[in-house]
Each structure stands twice: as structure tokens, then as C-alpha cells.
Amino acid sequence: MKIGEALRKERIKLGLTQDQMCAGILSRPFYARIESGKNRINAESLFKILLEHQVxxxxxxxxxxxxxxxxxxxxxxxxxxxxxxxxxxxxxxxxxxxxxxxxxxxxxxxxxxxxxxxxxxxxxxxxxxxxxxxxxxxxxxxxxxxxxxxxxxxxxxxxxxxxxxxxxxxxxxxxxxxxxxxxxxxxxxxxxxxxxxxxxxxx
Incomplete structure (x- = not known):
């Protein structure tokens, strides 16, 4: 599973919108493109999202x-x-x-x-x-x-x-x-x- 797919899976499991998942870290349009596999995410932003939501x-x-x-x-x-x-x-x-x-x-x-x-x-x-x-x-x-x-x-x-x-x-x-x-x-x-x-x- 790609990182974007895994983020989407975790977001849905948490019951969050894309806005809520990336708030204060990335813009929603950019994050949406990560989930769809069109943009890449750097390690710092990825771990901020995961740690913020206690994944x-x-x-x-x-x-x-x-x-x-x-x-x-x-x-x-x-x-x-x-x-x-x-x-x-x-x-x-x-x-x-x-x-x-x-x-x-x-x-x-x-x-x-x-x-x-x-x-x-x-x-x-x-x-x-x-x-x-x-x-x-x-x-x-x-x-x-x-x-x-x-x-x-x-x-x-x-x-x-x-x-x-x-x-x-x-x-x-x-x-x-x-x-x-x-x-x-x-x-x-x-x-x-x-x-x-x-x-x-x-x-």
C-alpha cells in the first residue's frame, strides 16, 4: 500500500475529513493529492500528521x-x-x-x-x-x-x-x-x- 492510500485508510478509520487530517500542517488541496498519489509527502509532514492523530x-x-x-x-x-x-x-x-x-x-x-x-x-x-x-x-x-x-x-x-x-x-x-x-x-x-x-x- 502506498503512503497516500495508508493515510486515507487511517483518516477514514479516525472519522476525519481531509481538512481535519492535515490542519496546521498541509493545505487540504495538497493533502488530497497525496492521498490520490499525485503528490509526495516529506518525512517531517508525514510524522507530524501521524503523531498529531496518535496513529x-x-x-x-x-x-x-x-x-x-x-x-x-x-x-x-x-x-x-x-x-x-x-x-x-x-x-x-x-x-x-x-x-x-x-x-x-x-x-x-x-x-x-x-x-x-x-x-x-x-x-x-x-x-x-x-x-x-x-x-x-x-x-x-x-x-x-x-x-x-x-x-x-x-x-x-x-x-x-x-x-x-x-x-x-x-x-x-x-x-x-x-x-x-x-x-x-x-x-x-x-x-x-x-x-x-x-x-x-x-x-
Missing amino acids: DLVEFCDLIQDDYTSEERKVEKQFEFKMNLAVTAKDTEAYGTSFSGELVKKHQAGVTRVRYYGNGNFNLYLSKSMLNKIRSASYGVAFGIISGLIGSAAGVHTMGLASGVIAFIAKKLVGAMLGQVNPYKVGRVYKIRNWKYAGWRYQ
Whole structure:
């Protein structure tokens, strides 16, 4: 499903008009052309709309991922899934059981959101389901998720040069997540201080 089709589906599910869906973010005529597939939407505007109406980001990505994932990547994902099943079956005690027994007691699946404190300081919260969505997505989808979340909270359009720094941070986080071998068991919080990556912790 294309992004415009997915937006229309979510809008109808919410019982909103096109005016209500894009109010304060995009003009209705422009938004209407996005739904019909005639215009494209940038990541910042997309995430502003989704977050404004509390649309589940993981479910939205599920709707669109097939249309934005290459055939080569789909084959890779199938292979990765089979390999993960094999690893899990062989190494449940070493990875799954011990992790669940120790960490899941202390931590939680978490939520996906951004807390922006100003001056390039913010915490990026990613839930377990979002982390695993990013882990299995194509680079383009994954990068869009991270940069859109950060951009919508920090207001990239007002920051000029800072947008490039945000893009760098998003790329750094996405690169680390795509290198994750096993599925995530709990959510994480990534810390950015003065526009610099400052590590992460469990949610």
C-alpha cells in the first residue's frame, strides 16, 4: 500500500475529513493529492500528521512496507527470519531465556516518542516493536522513521543547519539498529545532547 492510500485508510478509520487530517500542517488541496498519489509527502509532514492523530507508527509501517521494500530485500528478510528461527531453536537458553528472565523483569516493551528539551537536547524513545520494525525494514524506511520522529519533535524546518545534524544522528542510529542480529526484547531510549549522540539505556 502506498503512503497516500495508508493515510486515507487511517483518516477514514479516525472519522476525519481531509481538512481535519492535515490542519496546521498541509493545505487540504495538497493533502488530497497525496492521498490520490499525485503528490509526495516529506518525512517531517508525514510524522507530524501521524503523531498529531496518535496513529500507531508500527501499524502504519506495516501497511506500507511491501510497496517500499525491494524484492532483493524481501528475499534477504526471509533468509534472516529462517536464520533467526534456527539460532533461537539452538540457543534459546543462552539468549532468549536468560535475557527474558533478567532484563524483561526490570524493563518494558516501551513506547515510541521524542522528548525534546531544546538546544539540541532530546531523548528518542523507541519501543520494542518499533526497534524490531526498524531492524527488519529497508534502510530507506528505517531512516525515514528515525529522521521523521526527530524532525517532527525538534522542528527541522526552523533550524537550518541543524537539520543536517539530525540527519547524521538518524543515520548513526539506523546503522546501529540494522546491525542488530537478534530481535529486541525491550524498548530503548537514545540520548542526544547538544546535537551529539550520548548513548542509550533500556526503557
